[in-house]
Amino acid sequence: MSTPADLRTLLGIELPIVQAPMAGGFTTAELVAAVSNAGALGSAGAAYLTPSAIHALVAEIRLRTQRPFAVNLFAGGIEAGEADPAPMLALLGPLHDRFGIPPPQAPGAWPYDFEEQLAAVIDAGVPIVTFTFGLPGDAAIARMRAAGRTVIGTATTVGEARRCEAAGCHAVVAQGAEAGAHRGTFLVPFEAAMIGTIALVPQVVDAVGVPVIAAGGIVERRGVAAARALGASGVQCGTAFLDTVEAGTSAPHRRALAAARDRDSVVTRAFSGRPARGLVNAFEQQVDARPDAILPYPQQNALTRPLRNAAAAAGDPENISLWAGQAAPLMLHDVTAADVVRDLAAGWA
């Protein structure tokens, strides 16, 4: 059984609070640095960045903070197999027309190579490297450990947490079903791993010897206090930071978060092909009505990206991914990252 102090010592931070990595432009260098400067751990989601973009982002973060920070990658999740893109292209066509962008095209090769991304993260000297969708190979973890890097995996089941520990992770994030955006599940079907945080965290704490970071449904001090009561060594919060001034969240996404109700949350494959939690909107409903047309991850992700970018630019919340955890109605709005860290920290005290 680990103690809270372990995690703070392990990560070199004052507060056992991790700002969740959120790939897709949310975790700007400003956000990551502001969180770390506030005494918590900022994390950059780098899964949709090329190696050179990773180097640039890390340099930007380093300009803004001397403190530890983390970078996260998707270590898996790519589904093999051919899928006919025609039905989804037909669905997207009228939406592209509406936003005045060129017709959708069948996605080409996924532009992000995990091994190259990982090499960039290591080369850039990132002190804390976190993974979701799986883990890198044992050799890569051993190399990071030998180089003094801290390695953290993401688990949505007890079995995944044990796998993370066995693979050499220094800590594990236990991601409950309430969590926003992509599920980290990698050993079982997604449906079998929709375990609520209050049930998952103590089971993971009992199963592994490394510190457990609770995630899912934690956006303010009460959730943090609950996670501590469950035996977690710290918390990871994503949604909580989505409406901070430093985050890269689009304006329509922020407005949707401010209007979010408890029952507006859905886990959907509509945007990326991989189950992820967000707020219901028109695109989600239109696509989920056609489940057979959804391409596997990451093809669906690539295919819907132009529309989502155009909709975000147009200020339209109905055709973008509105990632949010189930506790979104409790989040703070129009605040700084330091404000959020302060509120969360009050729950641990």
Next chain:
Amino acid sequence: MSTPADLRTLLGIELPIVQAPMAGGFTTAELVAAVSNAGALGSAGAAYLTPSAIHALVAEIRLRTQRPFAVNLFAGGIEAGEADPAPMLALLGPLHDRFGIPPPQAPGAWPYDFEEQLAAVIDAGVPIVTFTFGLPGDAAIARMRAAGRTVIGTATTVGEARRCEAAGCHAVVAQGAEAGAHRGTFLVPFEAAMIGTIALVPQVVDAVGVPVIAAGGIVERRGVAAARALGASGVQCGTAFLDTVEAGTSAPHRRALAAARDRDSVVTRAFSGRPARGLVNAFEQQVDARPDAILPYPQQNALTRPLRNAAAAAGDPENISLWAGQAAPLMLHDVTAADVVRDLAAGWA
């Protein structure tokens, strides 16, 4: 905002812990009385009892305890409409053969009338009356209040909690998605109300002025401590009591609980026609593969009852409902109800 003391005063109990009502023979008079005698609140699930059986159960409870106890009814949930039972009858036929019971027959009229049950509960002088699947009419609630009864509703969303408060409930159970057995949802589609306890409870606490009882994923002291941190005035635990010596749980159900893993949980309509959480087994998988054949609640419930009874008697865990919440792997086994109350109470202290 309510305080924990409110609930104890309201219910006349020492510990803010409610043993969940579990219809179907689990909540024996012995269990209810043992929980109340231990300082918590025992609850009898009476939804599948006739008025005379309700009177008999209440009398049995009164023989065993002088303390307050609760009786629960299903206040709604009956789905109207015709459905063809032929496909489900065909599916059940070979299973009936296997257990040597007469062929399944299309269900007749549901034998339990809510208004008659409610009259029995009131006539029997039950001090605390709790509801799920909805609420009785305002007049009935007013009558119970005028008679000095305490009325508690069940909510799975903020809107349902507000409805409970507006209807005159003295307290509300906030049932998170982790909870075992039937979902209490009555105002929105079930899928929209699968909100994890850590996210739901603080939202409900903020929304209503009556005490909030947290339910879902709480089977031992850490869950209780978490619920308190979330602002709950108490907890309701069902799974925690399923393997006590006083409970009416069948032997194969107890064995399945002892073997439960975190990822074995599923919400299914297979047994009753209404979504309920239990452990995966052969019957659940066989029926959920044929969703169009499942009859509405309570017809499916009536139709599958003979098979479940036969399977339970035969000690077969694969053809009974294995109700369990997501924290089942953390529960105590082969203990008394007082042992469970003691463990849960340690989390509130």
